[in-house]
Amino acid sequence: MQNNIINNWQIENGEEKDVVLSSRIRLARNLKEYKFPNRSDIKEKTKVINYLRDKIFYLKDQNYDFYLMDNLNEIERNVLHEEYLISRNHVQYPNARALFLNNEKNISIMINEEDHLRIQILKPGLEFNNIWNEINNLDEQLEENLDYAFSKKWGYLTSCPTNIGTALRASVMCHLPALVLSGKIDNILGAVGKFGLTVRGVSGEGSNSEAELFQISNQITLGFSEKEIIEKLESVIKQIIAEERKSREYLLENNFLKLKDNVLRSFGVLKYAYHLDQSEALKYLSRIKFGQDTNLIEEKLDKNLFSKLLFKIKNAHLQYDSKEKLDIEELNIKRAKIIRNELNKE
Numbered sequence: 001m002q003n004n005i006i007n008n009w010q011i012e013n014g015e016e017k018d019v020v021l022s023s024r025i026r027l028a029r030n031l032k033e034y035k036f037p038n039r040s041d042i043k044e045k046t047k048v049i050n051y052l053r054d055k056i057f058y059l060k061d062q063n064y065d066f067y068l069m070d071n072l073n074e075i076e077r078n079v080l081h082e083e084y085l086i087s088r089n090h091v092q093y094p095n096a097r098a099l100f101l102n103n104e105k106n107i108s109i110m111i112n113e114e115d116h117l118r119i120q121i122l123k124p125g126l127e128f129n130n131i132w133n134e135i136n137n138l139d140e141q142l143e144e145n146l147d148y149a150f151s152k153k154w155g156y157l158t159s160c161p162t163n164i165g166t167a168l169r170a171s172v173m174c175h176l177p178a179l180v181l182s183g184k185i186d187n188i189l190g191a192v193g194k195f196g197l198t199v200r201g202v203s204g205e206g207s208n209s210e211a212e213l214f215q216i217s218n219q220i221t222l223g224f225s226e227k228e229i230i231e232k233l234e235s236v237i238k239q240i241i242a243e244e245r246k247s248r249e250y251l252l253e254n255n256f257l258k259l260k261d262n263v264l265r266s267f268g269v270l271k272y273a274y275h276l277d278q279s280e281a282l283k284y285l286s287r288i289k290f291g292q293d294t295n296l297i298e299e300k301l302d303k304n305l306f307s308k309l310l311f312k313i314k315n316a317h318l319q320y321d322s323k324e325k326l327d328i329e330e331l332n333i334k335r336a337k338i339i340r341n342e343l344n345k346e
């Protein structure tokens with residue numbers, strides 16, 4: 001795998017970056033002339049890869065690197081997974097699965113995931129207009145050369161019926177510490193279901209929330225246009241952003257001392273700890289981001305510290321960075337050192 005696999009797009013600024021870390025749209029597409037991946041064998045999947053390889057390489061606008069999952073080792077696959085560029089199944093079952101990745105590493109096209117193509121674009125902050133234009137453009141370019149499985153009645157056909165229609169999922173990764181601290185999070189997130197949206201953990205379906213990060217996305221893909229789905233999600237997200245900011249103000253006014261103590265203790269731990277496991281590090285980093293966004297931390301820190309460290313301190317990234325195999329103790333020591341170095345910079 002190329003050395004520059006670890007990407008930088010997350011640390012750029014974006015709209016509403018104090019609450020929305022990143023936005024994502026993904027489209028699921030299948031080829032009419034091949035069995036869908038959940039029905040096909042390795043031979044047919046390999047044919048799909050070879051067929052798509054030629055078509056995708058010649059797309060305009062972007063240069064893509066192509067990776068056969070089998071040719072990457074497990075650490076490399078896990079790095080891609082930690083950056084949300086491939087799914088857990090692409091890591092665990094690499095046989096006859098592939099990935100196209102653009103140079104900026106924010107556009108990924110997984111081949112032979114649940115569907116033949118899983119196309120996604122990620123951008124920092126709340127940024128659906130640009131993502132939609134780009135992904136729609138990319139999809140149209142692909143469609144010029146590919147015969148998609150499409151029904152006039154149902155729209156795009158997918159392996160799982162819950163994706164049929166637009167086969168589009170739009171989502172945001174939100175940082176909601178004040179709603180967590182004020183105990184309002186369950187009510188707010190519970191209410192999003194009424195708008196046809198769903199909340200997932202930080203690593204997608206079936207995962208838990210970590211570092212006060214929540215992924216909110218559309219559940220319904222059928223019966224609405226792509227634009228309607230995106231607009232509805234965006235309007236709910238804007239209300240959640242407003243609620244989070246209101247809770248921050250409330251906490252600052254009514255709980256200032258406790259809050260400042262909590263943030264500065266987290267800062268102290270990360271500044272001096274010698275050994276940190278991943279979830280402990282993420283928990284304290286989340287508080288530091290909160291402290292920066294509410295000006296509770298006076299020290300001049302990189303304003304994108306959280307986004308910068310979020311990936312760098314994860315296990316596969318630490319391992320990838322190291323020449324030899326590290327055990328968990330060594331990973332925890334290395335993680336603490338990277339954070340200490342970052343926080344003790346002049």
Ligand SMILES: Nc1ncnc2c1ncn2[C@@H]1O[C@H](COP(=O)(O)OP(=O)(O)OP(=O)(O)O)[C@@H](O)[C@H]1O
Binds near residue numbers: 114171203215
């Ligand atoms: N806005 C976002 N920013 C960064 N990463 C995201 C965002 N939204 C989702 N992800 C990540 O993308 C990955 C896929 O998410 P998820 O499982 O919800 O996927 P999906 O493509 O909709 O799949 P499925 O159709 O199987 O549910 C997860 O690792 C998730 O954390």
